[in-house]
Amino acid sequence: MNLGFIGLGQMGREMAGRLLDAGHGLIVYNRSAGAAEPFRSRGARIASQPEAALDAQVVITMLADDAAVDAVWVASGLAERMPSTVIHLNMATVSLAMGKRLAALHRKSGSRYLSAPVFGRPYAAAKGQLDIVVAGEEGAIEHCKPILAALGRQHFVVGSEPHHANIVKIARNYLLATIIESLGEAFALTRKSGVDAETFLNTITSTAMNAPAYKNYGRMIIEKTPQPTFPLKLGLKDVELALEAGSDTRVPMPMAGVIREQHLAAIAQGYGDHDWAALGEYIAASAGLK
Amino acid sequence: MNLGFIGLGQMGREMAGRLLDAGHGLIVYNRSAGAAEPFRSRGARIASQPEAALDAQVVITMLADDAAVDAVWVASGLAERMPSTVIHLNMATVSLAMGKRLAALHRKSGSRYLSAPVFGRPYAAAKGQLDIVVAGEEGAIEHCKPILAALGRQHFVVGSEPHHANIVKIARNYLLATIIESLGEAFALTRKSGVDAETFLNTITSTAMNAPAYKNYGRMIIEKTPQPTFPLKLGLKDVELALEAGSDTRVPMPMAGVIREQHLAAIAQGYGDHDWAALGEYIAASAGLK
């Protein structure tokens, strides 16, 4: 397929690479041009304007946040100018409000739009091992399946309105935050009574909490992973997306409210650029543990 | 082995039955005598006084809460009068403070004491499928292994001080509470944007939250299980054990503080005798969902 790809950040560049390797034709665009350059030698065309990336069957956007989507896709008028033959496949994590706004824009201009945010860190993207959540019109999803297959190990169709995928992604990332916070509190509680963290983690992940999220974040909290692959300050952003969606749709989330403030305290005390798992380190420190 | 067994509540009676089936000699005691009677025909002796249950190699206690332990075991002076040849194997969930108090009492009177609380509901107890957390002196644990084998599918030695097992049990039950609350919030958030709960649950339990706790509680929240096997008001007790331990050992647990109040609101609004999973129903109602 001929694909446009906009947004070559940590995640986007791995995903674009996968698509090239899978044999798709790619025209890539990134706001700071340097990130696009390496793709030239791999056979991709480089677009100097985002508009050029619309010359494709599907244009994938993987922009950092609402502001980037707004700048590159909305304020620029790209959404309106996209031909009705193209599908816009937005794979970034955006707010529920932005998800609805994009859907409305495309509906108004008669163009096709899917939302398909992903679960997974860059190394999973590099191996095509993402979990993808997709929502929107069935025919468009069918059309995009080769893309989903190249990028993910599985995908989930979660609804017929694109914003359904946004809210699923937001809610699931919020659950990750609750796992990190709750593990942090449970580690602090057990450690302060003399229980080895490794022992505690093994006990819970051998029983009812036998899940990757507990194993991975538990391990990262224990090992104080020095190389952050997803910084805590972006974790705050994820929790804020949940709270913002909760506010917009009138869903009280008291636990989310508290978790947000824990992130802020951690950031105020210097953990913002550490891995998200460092929330556990902050919690231990707040309990007076070293 | 000749075993004493004190406390034939919902859990205790299933566990005592398993031990009989495994061929152990049993002398059982329960404060209200009716619960003990059915064990007579299965070959157990019935003790009319708890003291009689001490005539054994190991005496297992499975009492409902701190107050019951205090009445039957502490205030009665049983702890002091237990012969030093007997091991007290306390399998109930008690507070960290009570766990330490029992250990101190036995240490003082020179008798042997292990703490070994269990994970699992009555139907798991009936099938010998409990997960058991045990802590205390190594030789005593070795001695009790046939008991652990008859009752559990696995056991975890979590420390050399009996209270280590209490705090692990308390922290793990607290994690269950965080899972129910977070699922409740995530379901409310996604449902209010039009996503089917089943679809959301399938997505998260096929990815990073692929764990029994998410699957089971997720299902119970969706199906509004009418028959409670563990009522919400006991869930509150578990969260309060975590908060009490946190207060005693100076471990701030802001998320636990909020979850406790969610339980109280649910109870004040009539969900106290529903299953613990009904917390999800309360959260949906608080978001204005039917």
Next chain:
Amino acid sequence: MNLGFIGLGQMGREMAGRLLDAGHGLIVYNRSAGAAEPFRSRGARIASQPEAALDAQVVITMLADDAAVDAVWVASGLAERMPSTVIHLNMATVSLAMGKRLAALHRKSGSRYLSAPVFGRPYAAAKGQLDIVVAGEEGAIEHCKPILAALGRQHFVVGSEPHHANIVKIARNYLLATIIESLGEAFALTRKSGVDAETFLNTITSTAMNAPAYKNYGRMIIEKTPQPTFPLKLGLKDVELALEAGSDTRVPMPMAGVIREQHLAAIAQGYGDHDWAALGEYIAASAGLK
């Protein structure tokens, strides 16, 4: 003085009226023209474009929220086109971010800008009994004193940077929210044990909580004031301004996090258009009280 006045909502129209009564020349502008009309017969000029309101020594803006300020003052380019002889006196409650943005815009275009949000409901505005918090350059404040005197019973200079006034206003409104929430919880707690709310309120406001906020909100909670003068959903907006400022400046506010969710639950359950004091009614209901 010749004054421009932009924004004739519930508060703005009372304030504009006071300024006319005090003998100032007024040119008024409102986005929906109907609100401006009544001022014609009182001697004001009506501006059909906001730009016309710049023909004054001081132009006062009293717009509803960030979005309104953005539309009328920022996106319209008014900020840049304002002559350097004019002072922009922004008396509305805006976010800390918007407060800083306005200051930066005016600094860049070399024009004069003060922030002067007010405490008080419309009936206080009508009587010139507002409390005004002002921040910015000293000379400009001096120049505006006749305006502050006409509108307020007192004013407080809280800093030399305009955004100082924004954050004081935001923090103080947050304190109001904490008072309503805490009174709601305390009323529920005492009522459920049989204590008359009136008796409790009298006790605390005759002692350490002898302050207008406790007296007024306490009374409104007890009397379930049917006519809202400040709706609960705007209370939510105020709490969100505090949380947003906290997030932007990295100040954890765990209590604010919880209060926000209480507002959302109250709104989801139908109290959004009731007076802010109805938060107390929601809390009583959540405790199972009628």
Next chain:
Amino acid sequence: MNLGFIGLGQMGREMAGRLLDAGHGLIVYNRSAGAAEPFRSRGARIASQPEAALDAQVVITMLADDAAVDAVWVASGLAERMPSTVIHLNMATVSLAMGKRLAALHRKSGSRYLSAPVFGRPYAAAKGQLDIVVAGEEGAIEHCKPILAALGRQHFVVGSEPHHANIVKIARNYLLATIIESLGEAFALTRKSGVDAETFLNTITSTAMNAPAYKNYGRMIIEKTPQPTFPLKLGLKDVELALEAGSDTRVPMPMAGVIREQHLAAIAQGYGDHDWAALGEYIAASAGLK
């Protein structure tokens, strides 16, 4: 009047002194006898057993907490042995559960009991400037008025059941905790944006928060009062009394839940023996302020 007085701690000794100065006959008892001795020269009799203090018209107890009340008054059987001619005037802060238990004990043994906890720190007690909250049978209150007059500047009859006074005291102390926490958050928020704390405090206490609690705690937070007159760890006890009462009577108090954890974090980080106002210092530190 001939009065018994049990409990000569920081508050009790000042109150006993006031009663002597007012001309009442006093027989005093304290568990550690040293505290009673100084009263001998002032004309009081010293009881070597608490029982001796019952030889009076009214016996006042001012014991530190539930455990002390339990030991001295309940477990000792004093409550049952008190003659029906005596009134037990309990002026200490105890839990709602203990308040009800004492009332039930006295009702059962046919003796007279009032609950009358006080607001105020030791220096207010020394000057007879306490605020007293009293509840119970009208005739008994009438009888005790000379005592209330000697100790307090005012008293409030808050109900006909003694525990009404307990819950009012608990709720009001909880309100103090909300004031300290909210001031701490508001100071941190404004300071981090460059506003002087003194300026902020003056603004709010000159307007809607013009109350002693805001003035006094605001000042103590700013001045980091080195000499604690009421340590933060006792503040935690007060918040826990509110939460315990909330749990017992099924009143959700989400804000209280969060405030408790803030106290624990402050204690874990070394502020436990500082004045209660040091909660504000902890909050500033958690925001990264010096």
